[in-house]
Amino acid sequence: MTDLEDELRALVGAGHVLVDGDLRAPYETDWTRRFTGTARCVVRPATTGEVAAVLRACAAAGAPIVVQGGNTGLVGAGVPAGGEVLVSLARLDRLEPVDEVEAQVTAGAGVTLEKLQAHARAAGLDFGVDLAARSAATVGGMIATNAGGIRVLRHGSMRAQVAGVEAVLPDGTVLTRLSGLAKDNTGYDLTQLLAGSEGTLAVVTRARLRLVPLLPARAVALVAVAGTGAALDLLAAARSRLATLSAAEIFYPDGLDLVRAYARLPAPFGEPAGAYVVLECAGRTDPTDEILETLSTCDAVLDATVASDRAGLDRLWSYRESHTEAVSAAGVPTKLDVCVPLGELSALVTELPGTVAAVAPDARVITFGHLNEGNLHLNVLGAGERAEQVTDAVLRLVAAHRGTISSEHGVGRAKAPWLPLSRTPEEIAAMRRIKAALDPAGLLNPGVLLPA
Ligand code: MLT
Ligand code: ZN
Numbered sequence: 001m002t003d004l005e006d007e008l009r010a011l012v013g014a015g016h017v018l019v020d021g022d023l024r025a026p027y028e029t030d031w032t033r034r035f036t037g038t039a040r041c042v043v044r045p046a047t048t049g050e051v052a053a054v055l056r057a058c059a060a061a062g063a064p065i066v067v068q069g070g071n072t073g074l075v076g077a078g079v080p081a082g083g084e085v086l087v088s089l090a091r092l093d094r095l096e097p098v099d100e101v102e103a104q105v106t107a108g109a110g111v112t113l114e115k116l117q118a119h120a121r122a123a124g125l126d127f128g129v130d131l132a133a134r135s136a137a138t139v140g141g142m143i144a145t146n147a148g149g150i151r152v153l154r155h156g157s158m159r160a161q162v163a164g165v166e167a168v169l170p171d172g173t174v175l176t177r178l179s180g181l182a183k184d185n186t187g188y189d190l191t192q193l194l195a196g197s198e199g200t201l202a203v204v205t206r207a208r209l210r211l212v213p214l215l216p217a218r219a220v221a222l223v224a225v226a227g228t229g230a231a232l233d234l235l236a237a238a239r240s241r242l243a244t245l246s247a248a249e250i251f252y253p254d255g256l257d258l259v260r261a262y263a264r265l266p267a268p269f270g271e272p273a274g275a276y277v278v279l280e281c282a283g284r285t286d287p288t289d290e291i292l293e294t295l296s297t298c299d300a301v302l303d304a305t306v307a308s309d310r311a312g313l314d315r316l317w318s319y320r321e322s323h324t325e326a327v328s329a330a331g332v333p334t335k336l337d338v339c340v341p342l343g344e345l346s347a348l349v350t351e352l353p354g355t356v357a358a359v360a361p362d363a364r365v366i367t368f369g370h371l372n373e374g375n376l377h378l379n380v381l382g383a384g385e386r387a388e389q390v391t392d393a394v395l396r397l398v399a400a401h402r403g404t405i406s407s408e409h410g411v412g413r414a415k416a417p418w419l420p421l422s423r424t425p426e427e428i429a430a431m432r433r434i435k436a437a438l439d440p441a442g443l444l445n446p447g448v449l450l451p452a
Helices: 005-014 021-028 048-061 113-122 139-145 190-194 228-241 253-263 288-296 309-322 324-330 342-359 384-400 417-421 427-439
Strands: 041-043 065-068 085-088 104-106 162-169 174-176 203-210 217-225 243-252 275-283 305-308 333-341 364-370 375-381
Touching: 005 041, 021 041, 021 085, 048 162, 048 174, 048 203, 065 139, 065 217, 104 113, 104 139, 113 139, 113 190, 139 174, 139 203, 162 190, 217 228, 217 288, 217 309, 228 243, 228 275, 228 288, 228 342, 243 253, 243 309, 253 275, 253 309, 253 324, 253 364, 275 288, 275 309, 275 324, 288 305, 288 427, 305 309, 333 384, 342 364, 342 375, 342 384, 375 384, 384 417, 417 427
Parallel strands: 041 085, 065 085
Antiparallel strands: 104 203, 162 174, 162 203, 217 275, 217 305, 243 275, 243 364, 333 375, 364 375
């Protein structure tokens, strides 16, 4: 028992400083089981004031910190590398009443996406970001990673929803910007600087979030196509004809096989296809006819099934949304999250298996993702000790196709060594200067985002 742990107990209550290994364990390993480390202790503050006091105490002790939300991150940014104080924001879970005139709400960093969505919907509005980990992913983590998900096509990613934040700097200074003004040109946009900063600059404790219209009428089409090129032809038709388009996702036959075995789902079509696209439309009136008309005039469509009732929507979405869990049930994946221009997507998908096989002959890649943004999740199973070589080869291939090494999961610890593939030396130097200005002792999320 050291002075710092005693001080932390005095600040947040003895029951919220976890030192015992069994109590720490759920916080120390990420969801995929790929990233794990030992925390010095886990601290669970309940208010912004407590977060500020915890950060001040850690700064005085020179103790590094790792910040954790719902622990659904996929790049090892929210679990300790070894010896950090892990600050869990789960108890900052207060949701304020929806402001229906501004169409905004203030939410604590620990509020889950699912609770935020239910809260907004009860007020006749909705939240613009949605993703499969909705039951556990939290507002703070989603801002820190600038999370994307399945509705980026319609509403943009997390940073587009954030009108302001309250955040604590590593020295305990609290920055509060929660007025949510629609227009406010008064200097540096600190909110947007923190969005996507992966907890390296400050700890977001509350956020002022924009809400979007609730669109109760939804229709989903699961479409069989010949391959990636045909999927892009379908996307082009959908983009030009479907004013209510809200999602366009893709997956492939090997992913479908895994998902069917894992979630016990029937084959969606009589004949297998080269790729599968999920299109969703959402409006105030049933968009089914609009979707059917577009599908019937698009040559890329081999077969399709459409649903607009709750059970049917859930069933069709589960073919796509069960991928993450099905992949993890098959092994510990090396997860790569990349984005290339749509014109490069077919070439990337074609070259990928050969690139992986050249460095890890026993590995296989399960590919799925957000077709509209050219954002593919490349899940390599069976890479074993070749995980780093696979990552290197695939990220270089992506860079050669003018893509980015992280599309929506962030850089974390997992991709930090490859940041120079996506950012210039000048950009990285500027990022380091910002980091040094706000966190001069380098205590917040060390090793995350910026290469050592
Ligand atoms: C998804 O789109 O399903 C998520 O980004 C999670 C994942 O990549 O596994
Ligand atoms: Zn995704």
